[in-house]
Amino acid sequence: MSNDVSRRTxxxxxxxxxxxLWALANIPRPRALRAAQESTTPxxxxxxxxxxxxxxxxxxxxxxxEPGAVEANCVNFIDKALANEDAxxxxxxxxxxxxxDAVSAKRFDAPFHELDADRQDQxxxxxxxxxxxxxxxxxxxxxxxxxxxxxHTVIGFLALPSYGGNRDMAGWKVxxxxxxxxxxxxxxxxxxxxxAKVTTAWDEEI
Amino acid sequence: xxxxEEFDVCVIGTGAGGGVMIQQLTAAGFKVVALQRGPYxxxxxxxxxxxxxxxxxxxxxxxxxxxxxxxxxxxxxTGIFNFMANCVGxxxxxxxxxxxxxxxxxxxxxxxxxxxPGAALADWPVTYDEMEPYYERxxxxxxxxxxANGNPFGSPRKKPYPNPAHPGRVASDRVAAGMxxxxxxxxxxxxxxxxxxxxxxSECAYGGSCLGYGCPVGAKATTLSVCIPKALATGNLDLRxxxxxxxxxxxxxGRARSVVYLDDDGNEHEVRARYVVVSGNAVGTPQLLxxxxxxxxxxxxxxxxxxxxxxxxxxxxxxxxxxxxxxSRSVTGLHSHIAMDDFHPSDAKRGFIRxxxxxxxxxxxxxxxxxxxxxxxxxxxxxxxADYKKYLKKFPRSVGLAAVLEDLPMxxxxxxxxxxxxxxxGLPAPRITHRQHPNDYAMxxxxxxxxxxxxxxxxAVDKWEAQFYTLPTEKSAMKGFMHFHGTCRMGDDPQTxxxxxxxxxxxxxxxxxxxxxxxxxxxxxxxxxxILANAYRVADRFVREAKRQNV
Numbered sequence: 134m135s136n137d138v139s140r141r142t143x144x145x146x147x148x149x150x151x152x153x154l155w156a157l158a159n160i161p162r163p164r165a166l167r168a169a170q171e172s173t174t175p176x177x178x179x180x181x182x183x184x185x186x187x188x189x190x191x192x193x194x195x196x197x198x199e200p201g202a203v204e205a206n207c208v209n210f211i212d213k214a215l216a217n218e219d220a221x222x223x224x225x226x227x228x229x230x231x232x233x234d235a236v237s238a239k240r241f242d243a244p245f246h247e248l249d250a251d252r253q254d255q256x257x258x259x260x261x262x263x264x265x266x267x268x269x270x271x272x273x274x275x276x277x278x279x280x281x282x283x284x285h286t287v288i289g290f291l292a293l294p295s296y297g298g299n300r301d302m303a304g305w306k307v308x309x310x311x312x313x314x315x316x317x318x319x320x321x322x323x324x325x326x327x328x329a330k331v332t333t334a335w336d337e338e339i
Numbered sequence: 340x341x342x343x344e345e346f347d348v349c350v351i352g353t354g355a356g357g358g359v360m361i362q363q364l365t366a367a368g369f370k371v372v373a374l375q376r377g378p379y380x381x382x383x384x385x386x387x388x389x390x391x392x393x394x395x396x397x398x399x400x401x402x403x404x405x406x407x408x409x410x411x412x413x414x415x416x417t418g419i420f421n422f423m424a425n426c427v428g429x430x431x432x433x434x435x436x437x438x439x440x441x442x443x444x445x446x447x448x449x450x451x452x453x454x455x456p457g458a459a460l461a462d463w464p465v466t467y468d469e470m471e472p473y474y475e476r477x478x479x480x481x482x483x484x485x486x487a488n489g490n491p492f493g494s495p496r497k498k499p500y501p502n503p504a505h506p507g508r509v510a511s512d513r514v515a516a517g518m519x520x521x522x523x524x525x526x527x528x529x530x531x532x533x534x535x536x537x538x539x540x541s542e543c544a545y546g547g548s549c550l551g552y553g554c555p556v557g558a559k560a561t562t563l564s565v566c567i568p569k570a571l572a573t574g575n576l577d578l579r580x581x582x583x584x585x586x587x588x589x590x591x592x593g594r595a596r597s598v599v600y601l602d603d604d605g606n607e608h609e610v611r612a613r614y615v616v617v618s619g620n621a622v623g624t625p626q627l628l629x630x631x632x633x634x635x636x637x638x639x640x641x642x643x644x645x646x647x648x649x650x651x652x653x654x655x656x657x658x659x660x661x662x663x664x665x666x667s668r669s670v671t672g673l674h675s676h677i678a679m680d681d682f683h684p685s686d687a688k689r690g691f692i693r694x695x696x697x698x699x700x701x702x703x704x705x706x707x708x709x710x711x712x713x714x715x716x717x718x719x720x721x722x723x724x725a726d727y728k729k730y731l732k733k734f735p736r737s738v739g740l741a742a743v744l745e746d747l748p749m750x751x752x753x754x755x756x757x758x759x760x761x762x763x764x765g766l767p768a769p770r771i772t773h774r775q776h777p778n779d780y781a782m783x784x785x786x787x788x789x790x791x792x793x794x795x796x797x798x799a800v801d802k803w804e805a806q807f808y809t810l811p812t813e814k815s816a817m818k819g820f821m822h823f824h825g826t827c828r829m830g831d832d833p834q835t836x837x838x839x840x841x842x843x844x845x846x847x848x849x850x851x852x853x854x855x856x857x858x859x860x861x862x863x864x865x866x867x868x869x870i871l872a873n874a875y876r877v878a879d880r881f882v883r884e885a886k887r888q889n890v
Binding site for chain 2: 192193194195197201218254257261283284286287288290291292293296304305307308309310311312313314315316317318319320321322324325326327331339
């Protein structure tokens with residue numbers, strides 16, 4: 134990661150991912166995203182990267198009595214985004230995933246996805262704060278990588294399932310978001326005032 | 340370059356200002372060519388895809404590029420700062436449809452307040468009484484729904500709203516109860532959204548996504564759904580979407596002669612017109628005028644005053660989110676059902692002058708991604724892990740409040756051309772230089788405190804400032820927003836304004852600016868109804884004078 138070409142790539146990535154929202158608004162423009170969305174096998178992440186990213190997503194939105202990012206298949210959302218709209222972030226993921234596993238290997242002598250939740254959280258908190266001494270990249274800030282995966286995980290959890298995450302509308306079930314109101318045919322005054330139930334996109338009355 | 344075509348009028352921009360001009364001028368028999376950045380979208384193009392619409396900006400601003408700096412000595416950032424819609428209908432296409440008349444003193448801020456250090460206050464050259472019939476016209480054209488007797492602090496009016504107020508939702512019923520408990524006077528937010536079929540458009544489906552979204556059922560009144568269909572039906576409109584105006588050319592007498600524009604592929608075209616109307620909003624209008632440099636106008640067209648691009652005002656918005664002990668149903672209905680105007684009258688004893696309006700507003704809480712990513716900022720909790728998941732589960736009980744607040748115009752706040760950053764056609768990006776006046780911070784803090792009190796009175800379980808909108812520190816600035824005003828002031832003095840009281844350029848006699856750019860001050864209300872009303876006023880005069888060959 135020390136040659137000039139990589140460095141320029143990462144600096145460009147830094148500019149694009151400075152803060153979550155403005156950053157994600159500045160990602161390159163749409164391509165044929167839907168082509169990839171039926172696929173749930175890796176498009177651009179390697180099998181090893183997939184496991185590490187999936188493990189990170191699982192700590193961003195953990196599984197409790199209700200599904201979390203792993204059940205929602207947020208890693209698949211990220212893989213498809215990196216293959217399309219967010220292709221500019223792929224070098225950041227390549228470096229960041231290698232960095233996470235390097236920290237994990239030095240600190241616990243095991244790949245990140247095999248660590249228990251407490252150890253994973255400890256590493257992620259250090260990455261978020263830029264305080265992981267074992268982080269191998271001077272030119273790729275660990276907070277930038279963490280924030281990018283975090284924002285991607287949240288988006289994958291709650292965006293339309295057709296983007297590859299939010300599997301079985303898991304994210305919407307957790308947040309009790311019924312689905313797009315116009316897509317569902319709108320709401321009646323009785324539903325607005327709470328006098329009638331709302332039927333969700335997964336046919337539950339809430 | 341292809342053959343030069345000739346029209347009576349070229350209107351650049353089809354939003355609130357341009358759309359009304361197009362409607363009125365085509366109705367009067369003028370042959371109009373309209374240029375608009377971005378596509379001509381139809382109701383079927385509008386849907387609830389939050390990622391595509393709100394996060395990735397792929398629907399309304401795919402090619403938008405701007406730069407921002409706090410002041411002349413600060414570094415410049417490149418991005419999308421203004422929440423505008425580049426499509427036929429302009430930013431109105433995704434507006435929340437709050438439809439206010441300004442108060443009489445909103446047109447006379449300098450006379451009302453006196454000079455304020457660091458601010459460039461001004462009076463409008465028109466009065467509320469002159470505007471009143473045109474407000475009425477705009478309300479009836481756009482089918483505003485509301486209760487004309489609901490706001491005891493509102494402007495005087497002669498006619499009621501054309502449509503009855505909408506029913507409420509749990510969130511707004513609770514907010515209204517909280518406001519009443521504190522002695523305030525809540526009333527149904529006036530909105531240009533059909534509460535019954537009106538103007539050949541259907542009634543609202545209460546799908547919950549107004550702000551930021553196009554209306555898939557056409558119940559929301561926009562120039563796209565109201566003005567453009569009427570104009571097309573006259574046969575007098577040549578609508579050219581996916582075009583970018585590059586330059587207004589002048590003849591030897593210094594009159595606007597033609598408009599050069601680029602099509603989607605970057606090919607250059609030229610249309611000749613007897614009259615040119617610029618309605619590109621307070622960012623795009625000065626950008627085009629400043630790009631239109633010539634030997635006669637070396638500093639940009641209509642800019643002998645040097646004020647094109649100056650006195651940019653954006654409003655500053657306070658926002659509060661809170662949760663109830665029951666489902667709020669914020670995912671249903673309009674953007675806003677309930678508002679209050681009690682604090683609007685200026686009161687220097689609060690530590691600031693001017694004010695604004697407070698409304699229940701579902702944009703922070705109606706769709707899960709905005710709730711998860713932006714509304715969370717300011718709640719003070721971690722944004723990942725078990726606590727964050729608890730936060731996400733608050734979504735169905737959440738309520739939003741917003742205050743639309745007047746910002747004071749300042750000399751340093753402006754739009755000019757970025758010397759380095761270009762758009763995809765190689766045109767210079769508009770550069771926003773903008774910071775807040777101390778009055779803005781004081782007002783923002785005070786209104787935010789009132790909203791936190793309203794949240795408590797409404798029975799809030801948790802409450803927090805949604806810092807995406809508020810100004811937490813003295814160095815914070817609204818880098819951009821969805822309300823753009825002030826960059827081509829209207830006034831009677833050519834030394835201190837860009838256009839006259841009829842929005843005609845002081846310098847170029849066949850050039851008009853009709854959009855929020857002409858606002859000398861921003862008013863403490865959403866601006867669109869005032870842009871519409873002003874456009875009807877200007878169009879009436881335009882038609883009268885043009886038919887008498889006075890322009």
